[in-house]
Amino acid sequence: xxxxxxxxxxxxxxxxxxxxxxxxxxxxxxxxxxxxxxxxxxxxxxxxxxxxxxxxxxxxxxxxxxxxxxxxxxxxxxxxxxxxxxxxxxxxxxxxxxxxxxxxxxxxxxxxxxxxxxxxxxxxxxxxxxxxxxxxxx
Amino acid sequence: xxxxxxxxxxxxxxxxxxxxxxxxxxxxxxxxxxxxxxxxxxxxxxxxxxxxxxxxxxxxxxxxxxxxxxxxxxxxxxxxxxxxxxxxxxxxxxxxxxxxxxxxxxxxxxxxxxxxxxxxxxxxxxxxxxxxxxxxxx
Amino acid sequence: xxxxxxxxxxxxxxxxxxxxxxxxxxxxxxxxxxxxxxxxxxxxxxxxxxxxxxxxxxxxxxxxxxxxxxxxxxxxxxxxxxxxxxxxxxxxxxxxxxxxxxxxxxxxxxxxxxxxxxxxxxxxxxxxxxxxxxxxxx
Amino acid sequence: xxxxxxxxxxxxxxxxxxxxxxxxxxxxxxxxxxxxxxxxxxxxxxxxxxxxxxxxxxxxxxxxxxxxxxxxxxxxxxxxxxxxxxxxxxxxxxxxxxxxxxxxxxxxxxxxxxxxxxxxxxxxxxxxxxxxxxxxxx
Numbered sequence: 001x002x003x004x005x006x007x008x009x010x011x012x013x014x015x016x017x018x019x020x021x022x023x024x025x026x027x028x029x030x031x032x033x034x035x036x037x038x039x040x041x042x043x044x045x046x047x048x049x050x051x052x053x054x055x056x057x058x059x060x061x062x063x064x065x066x067x068x069x070x071x072x073x074x075x076x077x078x079x080x081x082x083x084x085x086x087x088x089x090x091x092x093x094x095x096x097x098x099x100x101x102x103x104x105x106x107x108x109x110x111x112x113x114x115x116x117x118x119x120x121x122x123x124x125x126x127x128x129x130x131x132x133x134x135x136x137x138x
Numbered sequence: 139x140x141x142x143x144x145x146x147x148x149x150x151x152x153x154x155x156x157x158x159x160x161x162x163x164x165x166x167x168x169x170x171x172x173x174x175x176x177x178x179x180x181x182x183x184x185x186x187x188x189x190x191x192x193x194x195x196x197x198x199x200x201x202x203x204x205x206x207x208x209x210x211x212x213x214x215x216x217x218x219x220x221x222x223x224x225x226x227x228x229x230x231x232x233x234x235x236x237x238x239x240x241x242x243x244x245x246x247x248x249x250x251x252x253x254x255x256x257x258x259x260x261x262x263x264x265x266x267x268x269x270x271x272x273x274x275x276x
Numbered sequence: 277x278x279x280x281x282x283x284x285x286x287x288x289x290x291x292x293x294x295x296x297x298x299x300x301x302x303x304x305x306x307x308x309x310x311x312x313x314x315x316x317x318x319x320x321x322x323x324x325x326x327x328x329x330x331x332x333x334x335x336x337x338x339x340x341x342x343x344x345x346x347x348x349x350x351x352x353x354x355x356x357x358x359x360x361x362x363x364x365x366x367x368x369x370x371x372x373x374x375x376x377x378x379x380x381x382x383x384x385x386x387x388x389x390x391x392x393x394x395x396x397x398x399x400x401x402x403x404x405x406x407x408x409x410x411x412x413x414x
Numbered sequence: 415x416x417x418x419x420x421x422x423x424x425x426x427x428x429x430x431x432x433x434x435x436x437x438x439x440x441x442x443x444x445x446x447x448x449x450x451x452x453x454x455x456x457x458x459x460x461x462x463x464x465x466x467x468x469x470x471x472x473x474x475x476x477x478x479x480x481x482x483x484x485x486x487x488x489x490x491x492x493x494x495x496x497x498x499x500x501x502x503x504x505x506x507x508x509x510x511x512x513x514x515x516x517x518x519x520x521x522x523x524x525x526x527x528x529x530x531x532x533x534x535x536x537x538x539x540x541x542x543x544x545x546x547x548x549x550x551x552x
Contacts, residue, residue, distance in 0.1 A: 011446050012459060013162060015155045017208060022151055023333040024303030031300065032425050035485070045426060046485060057299040061337035070155060071453070071460060149308050150321060161471040162445065165438030170287050177347075183288060184347060195437040199475035209315070209322060289438060291431045293484060298427055346431060 002080040002134050004040060006033045010072045020067035027060070030091050030104055033076035037089070043129040048110075051125055055087065055108045062104035066095070074101060083122055083130045085109070140218040140272050142178060144171045148210045158205035165198070168229050168242055171214035175227070181267040189263055191248045193225065200242035204233070212239060221260055221268045223247070278356040278410050280316060282309045286348045296343035303336070306367050306380055309352035313365070319405040327401055329386045331363065338380035342371070350377060359398055359406045361385070416494040416548050418454060420447045424486045434481035441474070444505050444518055447490035451503070455547040457540055462524075465539055469501065469522045476518035480509070488515060497536055497544045499523070 008029055016022035038044045048055055068074055075094045082088040086107045093102040110119040110126070121127075146167055154160040176182045186193055206212055213232045220226040224245045231240040248257040248264070259265070284305055292298035314320045324331055344350055351370045358364040362383045369378040386395040386402070397403075422443055430436035452458045462469055482488055489508045496502040500521045507516040524533040524540070535541075 011442070012154065012449055013160055013442050013445055016150065017153045017155060017157050018330050018332065019155050020332075023336065024151060024300065024307065027300030027303060028425070028427050031427055035426055039485075044485065054294050056294065056296075056340070056343075058340050059338070060299065060340075062335070064332070064334050064336075067332075071449075071458065149304070150311055151304050151307055156468050156470065158470075161474065162438065162441030165441060166287070166289050169289055169438065173288055173347075182347065192432050194432065194434075194478070194481075196478050197476070198437065198478075200473070202470070202472050202474075205470075209311075209320065288430065289436055292426065293429045293431060293433050295431050300427060 002130075002137055003077055004033075004037050005075050005077050006036050007073065007075055008032070010068050010070055010074070012070055014068075015070045018067075020069055023062075023064060026062055026064075026093070026102060026104065029076055029093065030062075030106065033078045033091065034089060034106070037078045037080075041129050041133040043126055048123075048126065049113070051123060052114060053110045053112050053119065053123055055110055057106055057108050058086070059107040060104070062102060064102050066099070066101045068093070068095075068101055080130065080134070081105075083127060085121055087122055087126075087130075140268075140275055141215055142171075142175050143213050143215050144174050145211065145213055146170070148206050148208055148212070150208055152206075153208045156205075158207055161200075161202060164200055164202075164231070164240060164242065167214055167231065168200075168244065171216045171229065172227060172244070175216045175218075179267050179271040181264055186248075186261075186264065187251070189261060190252060191250050191257065191261055193246045193248055193264075195244055195246050196224070197245040198242070200240060202240050204237070204239045206231070206233075206239055218268065218272070219243075221265060223259055225260055225264075225268075278406075278413055279353055280309075280313050281351050281353050282312050283349065283351055284308070286344050286346055286350070288346055290344075291346045294343075296345055299338075299340060302338055302340075302369070302378060302380065305352055305369065306338075306382065309354045309367065310365060310382065313354045313356075317405050317409040319402055324386075324399075324402065325389070327399060328390060329388050329395065329399055331384045331386055333382055333384050334362070335383040336380070338378060340378050342375070342377045344369070344371075344377055356406065356410070357381075359403060361397055363398055363402075363406075416544075416551055417491055418447075418451050419489050419491050420450050421487065421489055422446070424482050424484055424488070426484055428482075429484045432481075434483055437476075437478060440476055440478075440507070440516060440518065443490055443507065444476075444520065447492045447505065448503060448520065451492045451494075455543050457543040462540065463527070465537060466528060467524045467526050467533065467537055469524055469540075471520055471522050472500070473521040474518070476516060478516050480513070480515045482507070482509075482515055494544065494548070495519075497541060499535055501536055501540075501544075 014021045014025045077092040079090045091104040152159045152163045215230040217228040229242040290297045290301045353368040355366045367380040428439045491506040493504045505518040
């Protein structure tokens with residue numbers, strides 16, 4: 001399936017008193033990578049809003065393998081898993097040598113802004129943009 | 139002028155790799171205390187929104203005197219300074235013995251949500267609520 | 277198994293542009309509740325550090341059921357699941373009517389600070405404190 | 415005096431319920447820019463720690479001029495102001511057209527890790543690195 005990699009760096013404010021990135025901050029790195037993925041396929045949150053829907057996260061899980069330290073460079077690989085009812089991604093955080101630091105998964109559903117109703121299937125324009133990207137780069 | 143005190147505690151996620159609360163997290167403690175103050179005078183952000191305005195922070199300064207450590211209890215004293223063009227507060231963070239940990243100041247202006255225009259003076263309902271509170275408790 | 281409940285409130289800085297608590301901020305509420313649990317059984321992170329170990333989170337998962345809004349009061353129920361190799365907790369976030377907002381799970385392992393080695397079993401003093409609490413309140 | 419510019423982007427998690435970057439998150443952008451500046455002169459926080467000192471922020475002030483929105487690109491200009499007793503920087507956040515979004519100032523002092531004593535003057539190796547950078551690029 002379609003995969004993209006994004007470079008990141010651990011900032012001072014990301015690090016906790018054990019000298020490693022605080023486990024809750026991984027959610028930020030992952031969201032940042034997911035947004036960059038959606039930017040790359042030209043269907044980011046702003047575009048969704050124009051189409052009348054938002055895409056809240058409904059499930060998230062993460063496994064921490066190796067710590068990330070202050071000023072450390074790492075990559076987040078975003079892998080598109082599924083896009084019918086849910087938009088599902090898998091993430092792998094890797095250090096400079098390609099060794100895995102963390103793996104995570106997210107699931108999102110579309111909700112119409114006006115009616116506040118959850119869509120059973122992802123809205124067509126989003127599905128099309130994802131299909132197009134899979135055909136082009138996947 | 140009107141003063142109120144709010145009890146807080148430093149959480150694990152607030153602390154940086156030097157073992158003290160990260161300096162940027164004081165903005166959260168202070169916002170939390172300011173919101174509790176506005177709740178107490180019965181004019182919180184939700185009420186403002188109903189009246190059609192928001193109250194963004196336009197200036198903030200802080201001096202750090204003593205560090206705050208994990209699990210430490212402290213108080214934020216919120217002191218109302220001014221409420222004509224700007225809503226101005228002064229804050230003192232104090233430890234259990236009353237010794238000062240930090241002092242800060244904020245200034246906010248009112249902006250009408252619909253027109254996006256800044257108000258030259260704080261909207262009347264907010265000014266009235268503040269005057270009433272000053273007479274009652276100040 | 278042993279359960280404890282902690283009251284919390286969603287702050288302005290917790291809320292995202294969709295007007296609900298940003299999904300990553302639940303990790304903070306949950307950590308805050310877990311620390312309060314460990315305080316209550318008199319074996320918090322400071323005590324662990326004195327014993328020479330830390331307790332990093334190695335796994336975390338969460339399901340979001342209903343959104344939490346600005347200024348909303350809610351409770352985090354912390355339920356101790358297991359404490360031999362891993363310290364495992366289950367969390368339920370509930371609103372004022374007891375309806376579930378979110379459910380989550382965490383797993384932690386003990387790591388000796390000096391040797392940086394992971395313990396196969398949680399250190400004895402922590403296991404004893406947990407057993408004692410289960411007998412007393414569970 | 416010596417100035418450097420760093421490109422940044424506002425993430426979804428940076429934005430509050432008014433649809434603009436939450437005012438407290440500017441502290442992160444500014445810290446990130448300051449750390450990049452110190453990296454560039456080859457004297458970052460890791461190097462300071464090797465030299466036995468840390469550099470806590472003791473004063474910070476900020477003025478918010480224009481809001482920053484989700485996904486907006488902006489720059490942080492870091493300008494070195496002073497480096498004898500205090501390390502002082504001035505920051506300007508600018509949008510793509512160079513118009514000012516925010517201005518801020520920070521002051522830091524050096525504290526010896528072992529003795530926990532504050533230095534009256536910044537440690538010599540840091541002063542030298544800063545002088546060298548000013549001569550080379552200022």
